[in-house]
Amino acid sequence: MASSSPSWWCRASSPPDPVQCASGTTDCTVTNAYGVFPDGSTCCAAAAAYPASEQVLLRVVAGATASRTRTKVATRYGHSVPKLAFPGGGDGRGLGISTNALNRVAVDAKRRAITVESGVTLAELIDAAAEAGLLLPHSPYWLGVTVRGLLSTGAHGSSVWRTGSAVHEYVTGMRIVTPAPAREGYAKVRVLNAGDPELEAAKHEFADILWYPGHGKAVYRIDDGVYDFVGFRPTPTLAIQANRLAEDALEVTGNAGGKFLTASATTTLLAAGNYGLTRHGLLAPLPGTPVVGYQNRIQSSGSCLTGADDALLTACLWDPRVEHGMFYFQAGISVPLSKAAAFIRDVQRLRDLNPDALCGVELYDGVLMRYVRASTT
Incomplete structure (x- = not known):
């Protein structure tokens, strides 16, 4: 009989990227942090995209929308455990959009405000705030989530009983790239500000x-x-x-x-x-x-x-x-x-x-x- 023990080392091999492609950015598989989905199935995607700016992301989404290609977002560590992370059902025809390169952080210490891209990890967010003499009032206890992931899946805090302990309560605005009709170029940037009911719909909690x-x-x-x-x-x-x-x-x-x-x-x-x-x-x-x-x-x-x-x-x-x-x-x-x-x-x-x-x-x-x-x- 063996049991887990509180012993650890100060080094570790960082986890692999959940998106792996056989040829450049095509013929890809998308997995999660555990390397397997609950039913043991394999998620295949025709290709993966790695946008590094909002403009490039806009073009990627527009192209997928125009070609009627189904897409899903993949994050740095892949902590979306269920098959909801499958692009196009995982049948090998979808597109995975990685947020790894969307990792910029801008800190305005005077306004005590931070603007981040969706692929910024919680660790990067906390460090950036600390370097400016600021702190994130509340956060999950796991550093391996991205800002986009923790907001969209509810991996943070809770206001079941009161307010003030959830990350999303400190979010004052979002810019979201979504599909759009052909007359709007197949993709557009939606700007959600404080007081907008759609901003609340974009945030969850647990x-x-x-x-x-x-x-x-x-x-x-x-x-x-x-x-x-x-x-x-x-x-x-x-x-x-x-x-x-x-x-x-x-x-x-x-x-x-x-x-x-x-x-x-x-x-x-x-x-x-x-x-x-x-x-x-x-x-x-x-x-x-x-x-x-x-x-x-x-x-x-x-x-x-x-x-x-x-x-x-x-x-x-x-x-x-x-x-x-x-x-x-x-x-x-x-x-x-x-x-x-x-x-x-x-x-x-x-x-x-x-x-x-x-x-x-x-x-x-x-x-x-x-x-x-x-x-x-």
Whole structure:
């Protein structure tokens, strides 16, 4: 039996680009951060485009619209897990538009305003603000999202109970390139400003809770958390593979008790290390003691993304290039907030019928519960 441990290295091979083309920018495949979609299918695209400016993006969208080519946007790290990321259904005839080159940031320190392109990552946004003596008031706890991704998929904050804790509440305007009729050149730039109802429609939100029903525990994550989360740090690939082999052995032997103990050890180790909270990046503080630091260094984490390449000696835990490494299967359901309590009681009843049945779920994040407020537009 093996369990995850809060040990890490300061280097890591950065994750691969989710868009890979066999010949230049044609004959491409589009995947996600895990290297596989939930049903194991492969997403093929006829071509990929890498616009580096709004003008070039406008031409790309216009060309696709005129030729009736279906398109989807691909981001730097590909954290769109479901098949919604497939261009044209993934049948090899669509176009993937990468935002990797749309990565410029302009800071106006006097107005305390930042203008960014859609491919700017959260890490780049936080760093740019810090260099100008500013800070992003709230952010997700994972650095590997782009501005476009975190706004359009809701990967940030929540205003379910109150205002002020979601990234989108600080967005004052957007410029969006959309398809258009032939008389408008097949594509146009739409400018959305504060007060425009369409601006609200372009923004979503969520936050989350980790629930371990077998252990009767829940972990509530505050999006401006003060930590470099252990699960987002560089991990030796040998440790990743050893953990997977141990998990496979437990699965083959039907050892539910072993899974339960492994899950317990993992959560205990994470808690002992304060989930990655450190003083000066070295030692975990004692529980209940304050930690003082710069906002840009403590509000989000993802150090496995930015290390120098080390020939895959270390990597993010989920890196698909690690042979026989971790495999993440994600399936989700939507439950109205009014039914959330009933859902929890149903799961508790299932657990009580067979206390060992949910041990496998708890090896990692348990039941990840994300709560979202519906759009008012």
